[in-house]
Amino acid sequence: MDVDSKTSPPASVKVSDDVASTRVYNSEVDTxxxxxxxxxxxxxxxxxxWLSFLYLLSFLDRTSIGNAKLYNLEADLHMTDNQYLIALTVFFFSYAIFEVPSNVFLKRLRPxxxxxxxMLLWGVMMTVQGLVHNFGGLVGMRWMLGTFEAGLFPGVNYYLSCWYKRSEFGIRAAIFFSAATVSGAFGGLLAAAISDMDGIGGKPAWAWIFILEGLATVLAGAASFFIIQDFPDTAKFxxxxxxxxxxxxxxxxxxxxxAGExxxxxxxxxxxLDWKTWIGMIVYMGADMPLYAFSLFLPTIINQLGFRATPANLLTVPVYFFACCITCLVGFLADRYGHRxxxxxxxxxxxxxxYxxxxxxxxxxxxxxxxxxxxxxxxxxxxxxxxxxxxxxEGSYKRSVSLAMVISFGNINGAVSSNxxxxxxxxWYRLGHGLVLMYIVIGIIASTTYHFALRAENARRDRGERDEVIGESGDPDLDARNEKNGRFDSIKEAKTEKGDEWSGYRYIL
Incomplete structure (x- = not known):
């Protein structure tokens, strides 16, 4: 893994300070x-x-409108194609707006x-979405759905990062996210099955897709109060x-x-103000806009290639199964070998x-x-x-905000994918495929930039250019050189105050 194994303190740090500043968490507890x-x-x-199941429901609820479209959604609500695209788009605005504040609330409150x-609230919104009678009602429900779904994906990724080491987090994030691929496959099968309820209770097939999936989410949300665990220092299990x-x-x-912050x-x-946050936003955007374009329109794309509604939904299943396998494989290999x-x-x-x-x-x-x-x-x-x-x-609040910003910026580009x-x-949708291709190229450029920028910063730390002054080092020349990086009483204080900017921290490439 591309993480420097250097554990010795910087040149301006005395080893005795390092030892004195390190306090074992719950030192009285024998582990x-x-x-x-x-x-x-x-x-x-x-x-x-359970968290993967919740994300499956989340992704299923937001993208099932693509399956429902094949069962006369537009005709029944007297919508034009442009109005359908607007209904898709409004979801992403509320979804992106509320991600950062939601992550702050998650840290302040119990997960x-x-x-x-x-989850309980977005399940209600999903259910009501099946009861609307016009374009305005659908748009309102899509906005509310985005508002309440906003906190799950960034929240769970931050939450999981609070449980696992950096070399263990990737495969867990991949398994969690693979629920999106499973939801794609399951969504097609479910939509095909629910379509047989067309006309029951006076409701068309597309309405039953929303209603039944929404009720399942409501039940899962209620159960989550008893199943989801809190942060490691208070976990009851x-x-x-x-x-x-x-x-x-x-x-x-x-x-x-x-241990808390x-x-x-x-x-x-x-x-x-962290440059890593802003480059990370561009990297994530390069894959997230294509994600929503792909998931929202895959049934339609296959349908336009000559397959009718139900066969088109069923042909999405092997695509999503393949996506699930490749996602988990990459998560495992990246954790094992690094070089993300x-x-x-x-x-x-x-x-x-x-593309x-x-x-x-x-x-x-x-x-x-x-x-x-x-x-x-x-x-x-x-x-x-x-x-x-x-x-x-590093820094629990900083990480929660950075992750939310990265994911939020990617999701706002879902508004582009909807149109x-x-x-x-x-x-053949040449315009859509061409724009998705452009985003992927942007992702390649941003990933390359991020990689080499992190490598350069690690090199500066190896050369001692980021060393801080810790206590009284006894070397006035060294102190004068490192003063610009901060003066701290102990390494513990430097770690706490500077987080990943601390000179002993090494970035993963």
Missing amino acids: SAVDERKLLWKLDLALIP SVWLSLL LTEAERTFVIRRLQSDDQFSA NLKWKYIWKSL GYFNIGFLCIGCAG IILVASRNAALSYFAVYMATCGIYPVIPNTVAWVSNNV VYRAKDKP
Whole structure:
């Protein structure tokens, strides 16, 4: 992994200061009996399956409108194609606006309460979406759906980063995100099955898709109050020794704030002013706009290649199954070997090739094959980018805001994806494919920039250019040189105050 193994203090730091400044979390608690492998397995079983299920429902609820469109949604609500695109677009504005404040609330409140409440409310909005009678009602429900769904994805990614080491987070983020691919496959199957309810209770098939999926979300939200765990230091399913062990292993992984951190506005400002946040936003945008374009319009694209509504929905299933497999594989390999930037660049290039084929192809079979290539530049890149950004931000509040900003900026570009697959461009949708291709190229450029910028910063730290003055080093010349990087009484204070800007912190490439 591209993380410097350097553990010795900077030249201006005395080793005695380092030892004196390090205080073991819950020093009175004996953790010698804790089996780390069994504990990780216990964490995985308690956290990952349910959270993945919640994200499956989340992605299913936001994208099922693409399946519902095939069952006369536009005709029944007397909508034009442009109005349908507007209904898709408004979701992304509210979704992006509320992500950052939601992550701050998540840190301030209990995850078991905040995430569950959000889910319960968006389930209600989803259900009501099936009861609307016109374009205005649909737009209103899409806005509210985006408002309440906003907190889940950035919230859960931040929440998981509070439990696992940096080298363990990627595969968990990938498994969690793979629920989006499963929802794509499941959404097609579910829509095809629910379509048989057309006319029951006087409701058309598209309405039943919204109603039944919304009610399932309401039930899951209610159950989540009892299933979702809180942060490691208060988790009820762990013993005191296990809680202590989790915190200590995170602190050994340079997550200094794992034991808790008080909210200070300077932590949020640090995130806003951090160059890594802004480049990360561009990297994520390069895959997130294609994600929504792909998931919202895949059934329509396949439908326009010559397949009717139900076969088109069913043909999305193997595409999403492949996406799920490749996402989990990349998450595992990136955790094991590091080099997240190389994985991003490589798979974005494969996706780029897929969309070049989609732009140029006039053959249905070739276009369907290219769809599989396109998934490689979208689905594995999303969780890999989230893990990459999270791995390189220290400070719990700073990380929560940085992740929310990155994901929020990517999601606002979902508003673009909602408007690029126009009915007048069917069946080949050259404009839509071309714009998605442009975003993927931007992702390649941004990933390359991020990788080399992190490498350069690590090199500066190796050369001692970021060393701080710790206490009284006794070397006036060295103190004068390092004064610009800050003076601190102890290394603990330097870590707490500077987070990932501390000279001993090394970025993952």
